[in-house]
Amino acid sequence: MPRRALLGHLLRLAALWLPAPALCASPAPSPSRTLVWGLGLETHAVLPVRFFFIQAVDKAGVNFTTSPGENTFEVKVVSPSEPFSRIWVQLLDRHDGSFLVRYRMYASYTDLNIHVLLRNKPVAKSPYILTGSVYHESCDCPESNGALWEKYMRCPSSFAQIQHDLSVFTRVDLDRNAEEIPVRFGQRQSLCHYTIKNNQVYIKTYGEHVGFRIFMDAFLLSLTRKVTLPDIEFFVNLGDWPLEKRRAPGKLHPIFSWCGSNDTRDIVMPTYDLTESVLETMGRVSLDMMSVQGNTGPPWAEKNSTGFWRGRDSRRERLELVKMARANPTLMDAAFTNFFFFKHDESLYGPLVKHVSFFDFFKYKYQINVDGTVAAYRLPYLLAGDSVVLKQESIYYEHFYAALQPWVHYIPLKADLSDLLEKIQWAKDHDEEALEIARAGQMFARTHLMGDSIFCYYFKLFQEYAKLQVTEPKVRVGMERVEQPKDDLFPCYCHRTKVKDEL
């Protein structure tokens, strides 16, 4: 201990004496040329956790591509009218010269000032002033103009998957669905029947295992606090597997599911896992699309050049995967952390290994993504890291898979994994190409899988679906209201509507 501590001490002393640049291999970022951008600098982009980005740029205008140091920038989010702002700010170093700044507000404020500082000097156009009412997540204050809200959120004008899913439904007869869907699926499946009327959420559940409704409830409440939804009525499938197997267009029932497949006609939504992580970022969950960006392990050149996988035995191909890894330990490290579905055969698929923190996956260059019960819901997080993803071809998909391209965003694997070893070997032999694919996948995740995109997707889906309804959405017999949580501690005054219930 003493040697290292002493050295550190001497370096700190030296820092007091030497002009700063002499200590750094690369020059410090320039406060004026450094870039700051993102939705988190906008008053009206209300999100559970708001976020923006900093790209370090040097005096010559060249982007940093490695970290200028974790504590290079300082960010303060303050309200001029409130000396004790209840705002939690985090800077995540993405180790590529850029930072993700996220903040969760526990109350609403009038005018918010965001200071981005580098050694006490303002960076770029800092301070950023968010003028007017800056609402926090639990403020029930929907923007009644959906088009305006989409503009605030910079939503894309369309999503190909939504168009694809809805194209088979020319007209949605809600009265017919309300009768037929519970009869057809309500006995054996777990379903929620939702109605949104005057931006209030109503529900009736079918089936025994309806615990997962909490994810959908929470998201619908969050969305209706932000924007006024059209009146709609729809069924959500709470199970893993998509349900609608009919082919004849006139007979199809619209079922909203978290996973789609080539064999079914369910309307796919962002998974409950991704949705929950958007709502609970800097809250109940620790793995989310932002935290993962600050925890991508060592730089590419220092990552272990081995294929990596951990998980449970929820599909036969996963057994194959582990068997292959045991036979080829130099190419692949794949092991079960849990046995649940198949016979516990230690001699073939064991031994079980200890759970590995997800962030530690990124010590490895090659991330293997194999279906579980349905699509493996870890894919968004794997893409956001800076490893390359090897993804099994599959009939199952999430809402964003159609926008992913093999060999651009990931390396494809045959459905039966017969080319897995060959593909890992390819990646080892083509390190630059593999890195390029890793970067493209990461860029895709950073651009399309963050909270703003998830809110936009759901809104667009509900809006497009509403256009197909040919009967009036109704609060049906047996439905109950899903109430907004009471946030008495920090009430907000909503300035958007003239008439509003008492706070």
Ligand SMILES: *[C@@H]1O[C@H](CO)[C@@H](O)[C@H](O)[C@H]1NC(C)=O
């Ligand atoms: C520098 O980084 C910014 C932000 O990521 C990016 O838009 C820009 O294209 C980069 N410039 C160069 C020259 O790579």
Ligand SMILES: *[C@@H]1O[C@H](CO)[C@@H](O)[C@H](O)[C@H]1NC(C)=O
């Ligand atoms: C790379 O990972 C494999 C499998 O986990 C391990 O056996 C090997 O020792 C690691 N190599 C290095 C250089 O750390």
Ligand SMILES: *[C@@H]1O[C@H](CO)[C@@H](O)[C@H](O)[C@H]1NC(C)=O
């Ligand atoms: C599923 O359908 C898509 C789009 O038609 C197709 O590209 C893909 O190959 C299909 N996947 C499988 C495994 O059948």
